[in-house]
Amino acid sequence: MGNYDALLLLSFGGPEGPDDVMPFLENVVRGRGVPRERLLEVAEHYQSFGGVSPINQQNRDLIEALRPELDVPIYWGNRNWRPFGEDTVLRMKADGITKAAVFATSAFAGYSSCRQYYEDIARISVEGGPELVKMRHFGEHPGFVAAMADHARQALDRLGRDDARLVFTAHSIPVSMAQTAGPSGGLYEAQLRRSAELVSQALGRTEPWELVWQSRSGPPQVPWLEPDVLDHLRKTDAPAVVLVPIGFVSDHMEVVFDLDVEARRLAAELGLPLERAATAGTHPRFVRMVRELMAEPEPAACALSCCPAPVRRPA
Numbered sequence: 124m125g126n127y128d129a130l131l132l133l134s135f136g137g138p139e140g141p142d143d144v145m146p147f148l149e150n151v152v153r154g155r156g157v158p159r160e161r162l163l164e165v166a167e168h169y170q171s172f173g174g175v176s177p178i179n180q181q182n183r184d185l186i187e188a189l190r191p192e193l194d195v196p197i198y199w200g201n202r203n204w205r206p207f208g209e210d211t212v213l214r215m216k217a218d219g220i221t222k223a224a225v226f227a228t229s230a231f232a233g234y235s236s237c238r239q240y241y242e243d244i245a246r247i248s249v250e251g252g253p254e255l256v257k258m259r260h261f262g263e264h265p266g267f268v269a270a271m272a273d274h275a276r277q278a279l280d281r282l283g284r285d286d287a288r289l290v291f292t293a294h295s296i297p298v299s300m301a302q303t304a305g306p307s308g309g310l311y312e313a314q315l316r317r318s319a320e321l322v323s324q325a326l327g328r329t330e331p332w333e334l335v336w337q338s339r340s341g342p343p344q345v346p347w348l349e350p351d352v353l354d355h356l357r358k359t360d361a362p363a364v365v366l367v368p369i370g371f372v373s374d375h376m377e378v379v380f381d382l383d384v385e386a387r388r389l390a391a392e393l394g395l396p397l398e399r400a401a402t403a404g405t406h407p408r409f410v411r412m413v414r415e416l417m418a419e420p421e422p423a424a425c426a427l428s429c430c431p432a433p434v435r436r437p438a
Contacts, residue, residue, distance in 0.1 A: 132226050136201030188407075192411060233311040264416070365400060
């Protein structure tokens with residue numbers, strides 16, 4: 124595995140019971156001025172699933188799938204909930220780890236999807252602890268593309284409609300953040316569109332596909348990327364739709380609530396046949412991709428000017 128003696132899976136984190144929900148959400152929005160009313164609204168999404176986000180179990184599943192692929196120990200740390208990254212790095216230090224590849228559960232450029240993981244690495248690093256090297260963006264990697272294409276194919280088969288349209292979804296972000304993503308701006312959208320095109324090509328499709336956005340959480344006066352997936356479904360001329368959550372590596376609450384609950388409910392009201400493709404998860408080609416990334420030459424860190432932190436204003 125190159126010069127690495129461990130892998131650190133660095134993720135967002137999620138609650139694992141009703142009592143975890145509000146403390147978790149407070150960690151997520153700390154310093155952002157998000158109103159309490161908005162937190163309570165989002166908390167209800169989690170509570171409707173028993174207060175449990177699927178992301179932590181999916182990370183456990185990914186670790187188990189990775190063990191046969193890697194000959195180094197695998198560690199796991201989160202930004203917003205247990206196991207916290209800082210605790211994990213202290214354990215790595217105690218175990219004598221000197222240099223670890225960091226696989227962040229986000230494939231694309233952008234502040235929230237890339238730069239913030241560099242900030243996490245800087246925050247959790249400790250003197251005498253392991254050197255932490257973040258792996259590169261992987262939205263165009265053949266392993267990610269193959270996994271998403273396979274899952275989209277399965278969703279198309281479940282739907283049983285040759286005329287279904289692929290509608291790719293990703294987390295919406297403020298337009299200002301999208302404009303500064305990457306060294307010269309616009310990279311978040313550009314990478315997502317390239318990944319979507321590669322998945323469509325892998326399926327051998329010539330029909331047009333669409334990219335839409337989900338999970339907006341900002342104040343209404345701040346422009347975010349559009350169209351929202353629900354608005355798109357209301358206006359689409361497609362006879363049937365397969366939603367492909369290209370912007371997510373594993374199921375987050377945003378995926379299961381926004382797509383499996385809200386989008387399915389709206390589609391039923393509209394009489395629109397709809398299926399949702401799985402996220403990459405533990406697809407064998409995606410799992411093998413992690414090993415392949417670790418075997419690549421060590422990636423250069425992004426410049427500090429790349430994907431700058433947003434200016435936070437009270438909502």
